[in-house]
Amino acid sequence: MKKRALTVLVVLLSLMVFPAIVSAQEAEYVTKADLDGITTMLWLVVAGALVFLMQAGFAMVEVGLTRSKNAVNILMKNLMDFAVGALAFFAVGWGLMYGASSGGWFGTSEFFLNIPTEEWANKMRDWFFQVVFAATAATIVSGAVAERIKFGSYLIYSVFISAIVYPVAGHWIWNAEGFLAVKGFHDFAGSTVVHSVGGWAALVGAVVLGPRLGKYVKVDGKIISKAFPGHNLTLAALGVFILWFGWYGFNAGSTLNGSSADIGHIAVTTTLGASAGAVAAMILSWIWFKKPDVSMTMNGALAGLVSITAPTFAVSPTSAIIIGLIGGILVVLSVEFFDKVLHIDDPVGAISVHGICGVWGTLAVGLFAEPDRIRQGTAGLFMGGDATQLGVQALGVGMVFGWVVVTMGAVFLLLKAVKFLRVSKKEEQQGLDINEHGADAYHGFQIFSNM
Amino acid sequence: MKKRALTVLVVLLSLMVFPAIVSAQEAEYVTKADLDGITTMLWLVVAGALVFLMQAGFAMVEVGLTRSKNAVNILMKNLMDFAVGALAFFAVGWGLMYGASSGGWFGTSEFFLNIPTEEWANKMRDWFFQVVFAATAATIVSGAVAERIKFGSYLIYSVFISAIVYPVAGHWIWNAEGFLAVKGFHDFAGSTVVHSVGGWAALVGAVVLGPRLGKYVKVDGKIISKAFPGHNLTLAALGVFILWFGWYGFNAGSTLNGSSADIGHIAVTTTLGASAGAVAAMILSWIWFKKPDVSMTMNGALAGLVSITAPTFAVSPTSAIIIGLIGGILVVLSVEFFDKVLHIDDPVGAISVHGICGVWGTLAVGLFAEPDRIRQGTAGLFMGGDATQLGVQALGVGMVFGWVVVTMGAVFLLLKAVKFLRVSKKEEQQGLDINEHGADAYHGFQIFSNM
Amino acid sequence: MKKRALTVLVVLLSLMVFPAIVSAQEAEYVTKADLDGITTMLWLVVAGALVFLMQAGFAMVEVGLTRSKNAVNILMKNLMDFAVGALAFFAVGWGLMYGASSGGWFGTSEFFLNIPTEEWANKMRDWFFQVVFAATAATIVSGAVAERIKFGSYLIYSVFISAIVYPVAGHWIWNAEGFLAVKGFHDFAGSTVVHSVGGWAALVGAVVLGPRLGKYVKVDGKIISKAFPGHNLTLAALGVFILWFGWYGFNAGSTLNGSSADIGHIAVTTTLGASAGAVAAMILSWIWFKKPDVSMTMNGALAGLVSITAPTFAVSPTSAIIIGLIGGILVVLSVEFFDKVLHIDDPVGAISVHGICGVWGTLAVGLFAEPDRIRQGTAGLFMGGDATQLGVQALGVGMVFGWVVVTMGAVFLLLKAVKFLRVSKKEEQQGLDINEHGADAYHGFQIFSNM
Amino acid sequence: MKLITAYIQPHKLNDVKQKLFEAEIYKISVTNALGCGQQMGYTEKFRGVDIEVNLLKKIRIEIAVNDDFVKKTIKAIIDGAHTGEIGDGKIFITPLEEVVRIRTNETGTVAIG
Amino acid sequence: MKLITAYIQPHKLNDVKQKLFEAEIYKISVTNALGCGQQMGYTEKFRGVDIEVNLLKKIRIEIAVNDDFVKKTIKAIIDGAHTGEIGDGKIFITPLEEVVRIRTNETGTVAIG
Amino acid sequence: MKLITAYIQPHKLNDVKQKLFEAEIYKISVTNALGCGQQMGYTEKFRGVDIEVNLLKKIRIEIAVNDDFVKKTIKAIIDGAHTGEIGDGKIFITPLEEVVRIRTNETGTVAIG
Numbered sequence A, B, C: 001m002k003k004r005a006l007t008v009l010v011v012l013l014s015l016m017v018f019p020a021i022v023s024a025q026e027a028e029y030v031t032k033a034d035l036d037g038i039t040t041m042l043w044l045v046v047a048g049a050l051v052f053l054m055q056a057g058f059a060m061v062e063v064g065l066t067r068s069k070n071a072v073n074i075l076m077k078n079l080m081d082f083a084v085g086a087l088a089f090f091a092v093g094w095g096l097m098y099g100a101s102s103g104g105w106f107g108t109s110e111f112f113l114n115i116p117t118e119e120w121a122n123k124m125r126d127w128f129f130q131v132v133f134a135a136t137a138a139t140i141v142s143g144a145v146a147e148r149i150k151f152g153s154y155l156i157y158s159v160f161i162s163a164i165v166y167p168v169a170g171h172w173i174w175n176a177e178g179f180l181a182v183k184g185f186h187d188f189a190g191s192t193v194v195h196s197v198g199g200w201a202a203l204v205g206a207v208v209l210g211p212r213l214g215k216y217v218k219v220d221g222k223i224i225s226k227a228f229p230g231h232n233l234t235l236a237a238l239g240v241f242i243l244w245f246g247w248y249g250f251n252a253g254s255t256l257n258g259s260s261a262d263i264g265h266i267a268v269t270t271t272l273g274a275s276a277g278a279v280a281a282m283i284l285s286w287i288w289f290k291k292p293d294v295s296m297t298m299n300g301a302l303a304g305l306v307s308i309t310a311p312t313f314a315v316s317p318t319s320a321i322i323i324g325l326i327g328g329i330l331v332v333l334s335v336e337f338f339d340k341v342l343h344i345d346d347p348v349g350a351i352s353v354h355g356i357c358g359v360w361g362t363l364a365v366g367l368f369a370e371p372d373r374i375r376q377g378t379a380g381l382f383m384g385g386d387a388t389q390l391g392v393q394a395l396g397v398g399m400v401f402g403w404v405v406v407t408m409g410a411v412f413l414l415l416k417a418v419k420f421l422r423v424s425k426k427e428e429q430q431g432l433d434i435n436e437h438g439a440d441a442y443h444g445f446q447i448f449s450n451m
Numbered sequence D, E, F: 001m002k003l004i005t006a007y008i009q010p011h012k013l014n015d016v017k018q019k020l021f022e023a024e025i026y027k028i029s030v031t032n033a034l035g036c037g038q039q040m041g042y043t044e045k046f047r048g049v050d051i052e053v054n055l056l057k058k059i060r061i062e063i064a065v066n067d068d069f070v071k072k073t074i075k076a077i078i079d080g081a082h083t084g085e086i087g088d089g090k091i092f093i094t095p096l097e098e099v100v101r102i103r104t105n106e107t108g109t110v111a112i113g
């Protein structure tokens, strides 16, 4: 009897247990960890590709806003700063940025992608996602130094920023052990790490190079700023659309997690920030210059994007709009200020868009960060938090400014000292395309290229 | 003995049962629901970004097919209809479209993205995917009203269509409770919701504005239509490629599900529809005008894409080709009809491409929908179904036409009444760039801009 | 007592067993197989869309590097080779390439996408991912035959390559039963399948057509090669960026698996190969021609991409750089050789970029393939392997060369025999745009179009 | 014979062509030019910076005519280009010694038309 | 001295340059122009709508020569540009009073070449 | 009255404008041109192939002046355009019989300025 009971029991249990085991054998289930690995691989490579395309966006904006006689030179700069930058980031940059941290200041391992097999797949993924950010920081500068810098010296600059300047700043903020990271500095997608680094390098470059010939003319004692209109605003606008498009990879990709539920939120704040920036810049230029200015409006959209880059994760859509609006206003004021007051010649407004708005976006975290959204750091001043986060953000802004100005200043001044920085007066008048590359960007077209 | 038996049994069972439980504890498995949430987040943000890039495509097509003296104005319109449209869709549009339905006519909640936390992540994702569709509808119009509309009035129009006109039509069809949705109206990716709405708004705009100066000249009693050739067909073609590229996000993204097995099918029908449209338009223009016409061929590709937008999910690849071919023929006939017969001046053919082919695509569902593929609605007339679905489709087409014509008509007529709609004769002759924006798109280039 | 023991046991077991079963019922878990299906669907459609965009890249590169009087013709060719190619690949191509193999030589089923329902979803996905590769092979040729081929004959060529020439070569290598595939020929993303096929077709086309009027002039016995500079290097550079962007879909998508952990690795080798190619070509042109040549540098980047296409999966980042550097040098030497020595007129350098570097990339697998990375095939000669793989690679290179030269040679010679291949002398002088399409790409612009 | 060279506002070209057509002057040559004259012209703005466009876009028309056609040609140009605003332009008349029609080798007055 | 101005078909420029070269006339100036003449020309189509291209693309050549060079210059231009078809173009000869070479301040016949 | 036509190097235009301005010559017309002269010029390279740029970019300036202005106009142009290098350009002076100001119908010397 008991025997039967037992048998029954065994059978019964078997029925309950075996199927599960069997199915578990034939079809193994996916764990959350596996899934995250798979989605993140897809997400970062797709997002990284979008960020790569931003190189095309920068190229079109810069070429469109400058003169036709320097078009080829600008295109070469945008293509080659990526090419040499990628090799430099492979050899040195990545190691300095994500290698084992030496006191939170810089990385010390994984140079030349010297990486153990077990980490290989994911580190490859991460390197790709990071190299396109490094290239973005580098290429920001090309617009500010356009129409007068020697091609050779631009290549040298590119190696430095991609190999050292950007990676070290990046280490401070994006390496878990970076000294700013541990302080709780929050720069989600790189308002400071990428855009301010590029913007400040642009500032230093523009100052050391000096303005383009005839940009600032003294008319009875007063310095007047002349405009050198861009030669193709259509391509400049195309560039803005491409940059905006790429920014979805730039910001949303910075979740660094393909299973993140915040990707949508980031896409929304990015969209609203950019839109608000464009609207604000357009309105201000309309009031100020009597007409809605196209290049100011385009810069406004970019300003909105740069401004929302740091806070994109942590702020609400409404805050994103406010941040974008302020960014759009800032960029107009800043462009005018650098040109009319400081007489620093920045052909495309890179300093204002990336440097100034990069700062604004970084500080905005300290003002608008939602208590329940900010992970690293604390709630913003206007969101029931105190000024702590704002302080940390400000500290980071200052440190990065100092680092970039000192290092890039050294590089540009050195290049200037050895007379290698800038083309000759005649070369500049005739255009860099003929003199630096022996090329004519628009062969056959009748252009008043001297203008 | 029995004791042993028991012990054995217990051990045995433990061996079978415990490991499973243990593993289930340490590594939790992913459920289908979790997975769908994760893949859909990725899919809709990526697809949405592609749709965003379509703004660049529209900008290039429109600028390329119009005259250089109005290039800046067109670019500003394409940039700003998105910027102001996004803010309007944030404030009002989304709520009217996807808010709680009032009788299937319009939404009544979630204005200013006022959304409960638990739904936040997914609603953010959905808002982003929807706002780019709203922007597409809006920007379709800019080509049809190009070269003569005042920039300010275009901005006003943009707010209206993004805030009210598009969202309400969208509510009827894409909100589960929309009155057309419940009737089984099938518009998978928006032939009607997006393209016809834009196309009809373009029609109204073009009619109310009237033709460009010198477009239709009376030569001894007979009205002759003059051609104003586009100034950059290269960029127009680039725009077509970009639009086609974005369309993969537009159509395939409309699965609204990242785990959908139909994404591939949609990519195929989209590709074949577009290809067939281009081929048909090229051949027809070749026969009709003796030479394969580039701008007709490009419009043919877009016509194929618009035509396959509604049926992309429900029809077979072969049907997709037929639908595309007919779309390509329709667009040529329609462009000629609106220009030569009705004398409605549509510089880029937006009415024909988006309005007419949008209708065709919508009706095509009622003809070619496969019984086993159509979920919402019934099989098409040619696929063993009856005319029910065709009837529903026709109803939707009519309702949307009426809604758009009435509302947009009111807006444009009002703007006209207050003399704010159109630029002055001299401004039009000199070009909108100088007069509306004080800019020159191609500074230094020698252009016969009066042509 | 034993009874109780039993009861206890049952309860105990129930507690352990039931919950699992219950939860397994209410929320079904995802199996690895399901997940792979879902991620692969997303991955291949997104990657395929990126590859589609390469059509725009090719169009911009080709139009930018040729003369303005032929711009419309080139755009039409790039648009229509995809359109007719897609229809041809739908009808015949896919079947020949992936249908049931007849002895490893060509496929024999699935014409007109005649595919059983159970395989439908995945085959649709695969067709889409494959059609864009077919289009790439086809469009490579348009640059080499530019500025002189009749539009009609180009369409005929397009049908042939997309329907027969490419699919058969593809069958040999990418169909599991293809005779080269079974030999272990390793061409991960198509250095040979896509690029060499296109490159050799370009070679045949250029040879049969002969050079453009005035390209090679005899000055006292010596043949001198004249340069016909491109009319828009800005758009050419934009095209290069777009191609590079699309290449991430081209190479990384070729994992054909959305759950692959190698996607990151591929993105890295692709990036480094392209960068190295650009750097090498720039330096060589700088030394050789005294100035860094823009079009050589752009070709260098493309050469790096083509060279890394076959080995992208199997080689290390360091090898990728070496492969890219050699590719960049090869393309410069090759362009000079074909032009100055062989006097074969290839306006954009397609033969060198795709044909020559396609061969180099294919052979590079036999040299640099890592033992632990190469699945199909054996380790490279420099990586501890022997020459076996190199032999197999060389065999494939030779077979494909023979196949393409014979078949495409027949097509082009036939077209020439019936006097349908090339436009008349006067048409060529005046430009193909006016004569073939009755269009002017840049209406209103003052261009010395005779140059 | 005279060679008449006129600079006019670009957006007036079609009107001038019309008037010349009505005056049965069918053969003209047109080029693009930049002109600097009394008209100081609008100033474009580029990112808020004034561009002194003291070189304004103009159209240059060249017409070779027989002496008896000079008056009506001038009149036609003025009728088409005149607005009364600064910037209307100028007409220059220079002597033309010989004309050759490349197609036929005809010379002199017969070759002009 | 004479100033010779010729309008020719754009695709004939290279031939004309060649002929002038052979005639040892090395110094010329070229501009782009639109011309309207007997030639009514092809009509472009744009989206199926005719464009009256009554203004066709032309090349304008300007050559300053000494009197003894006038004949051979005209001949060279005709040799290079002649096709016999409508649209071949025209040559205009106007008196040239003075020439100055900016580089050297030379004037007159020596400055021309 | 004279019609002064000058060909100069493109990058010298601003200097010439400046000099003319200082000489109180405010009205000029400018066009784009290609020139072929003694200057054989740089050779562009395109994918490593030399382009014989024997047609170099030039600027063509046209100035109508009263006889007493001819000298200073020529001087101003030379001052602005002279570098001493080959390619500096040429100045051509042709007789100008009549000038008409379209805006006012004024003719002759008053219409020039």
Ligand SMILES: Nc1ncnc2c1ncn2[C@@H]1O[C@H](COP(=O)(O)OP(=O)(O)O)[C@@H](O)[C@H]1O
Binding pocket: D007, D034, D035, D036, D037, D038, D039, D056, D058, D085, D086, D087, D088, D089, D090, F027, F028, F029, F030, F062, F063, F064, F065, F101, F102, F103, F112, F113
């Ligand atoms: N003396 C001149 N020499 C050359 N071109 C002139 C001269 N005067 C006028 N022009 C041309 O005519 C155009 C119109 O001249 P402007 O003085 O502005 O017109 P208005 O005389 O009606 O004020 C100028 O832009 C210039 O191109």
Ligand SMILES: Nc1ncnc2c1ncn2[C@@H]1O[C@H](COP(=O)(O)OP(=O)(O)O)[C@@H](O)[C@H]1O
Binding pocket: D027, D028, D029, D030, D062, D063, D064, D065, D101, D102, D103, D112, D113, E007, E034, E035, E036, E037, E038, E039, E056, E058, E085, E086, E087, E088, E089, E090
């Ligand atoms: N009387 C004229 N004045 C100015 N330009 C002229 C004149 N006659 C001819 N041309 C120029 O010469 C070109 C060729 O003239 P056309 O009459 O077409 O040639 P053909 O005399 O061989 O028929 C015209 O397009 C125009 O540019």
Ligand SMILES: Nc1ncnc2c1ncn2[C@@H]1O[C@H](COP(=O)(O)OP(=O)(O)O)[C@@H](O)[C@H]1O
Binding pocket: E027, E028, E029, E030, E062, E063, E064, E065, E101, E102, E103, E112, E113, F007, F034, F035, F036, F037, F038, F039, F056, F058, F085, F086, F087, F088, F089, F090
């Ligand atoms: N005889 C001429 N006829 C027409 N244009 C000329 C003549 N001589 C010179 N030019 C123009 O002047 C430009 C400069 O002439 P060039 O001989 O190179 O200068 P330079 O005399 O200082 O060497 C030439 O490119 C050409 O445009």
